[in-house]
Amino acid sequence: MGVTKRFIYSDHINDIANIAKVFAHPARVAILKYISEQEGCICNDLVDEIGLSQATISQHLSVIGDSGLLKGRFEGKKKCYCLNLERFEEFQILLNSFFNKAASSCC
Amino acid sequence: MGVTKRFIYSDHINDIANIAKVFAHPARVAILKYISEQEGCICNDLVDEIGLSQATISQHLSVIGDSGLLKGRFEGKKKCYCLNLERFEEFQILLNSFFNKAASSCC
DNA sequence: TCGTAATATTGCAATATTACGATAATAAAA
């Protein structure tokens, strides 16, 4: 046991959960916040900014990247990470579609 | 190791991550969806509906409940769970405030 | 080519999460 039984849920439900998982760790929220606030490119300022090891930041970046939320581009030895705004908006729309369907409560 | 270092992040960031964590498992998304669609009270229809054991559903319900998203009330032996809409809207506002601050990308 | 800076990957220890059977607790019904 201990394995999430993804196959028993609809794609839509798994999508929501997968999106939420990206934001479900404060380091990843902090990374996304910082990247978007800079509205420009950054690299491993994140290590200084956030205070986790380089290995850990890199790992979180790859989790965020796997979700499609990042555009990355090497500029010499530095890598420039930026938000993929289109994907970011998709996330927002999906989450809001979930929230907006909530009906009234009974208790 | 293995412990999330919550103390290095701002409250706001931890809040976002904690909210996201509730939605970060498909069972919890499915539970919230079902509860809100019924727009009424349900109990362990969830066990039949979702297909996890009663113990597991109850555990997920308590995670959702800890976040303040549920109102529960016993009616005889059955417990009626409903969405706490105020809290649900708070969640939506917090998440959107995060999304809406995203600036333009550079890559 | 060699050294250095920036990032990614690997391996591992610590901790957290998920799932379930068994059991407890509670309240209605028999």
Added chain:
DNA sequence: TTTTATTATCGTAATATTGCAATATTACGA
């Protein structure tokens, strides 16, 4: 009181996640 239905909790096994040191990789500059 005993049984039954419903939900919660405990204990535990399996798996996932987090974080870091060490190492690899990549690209630039000397």
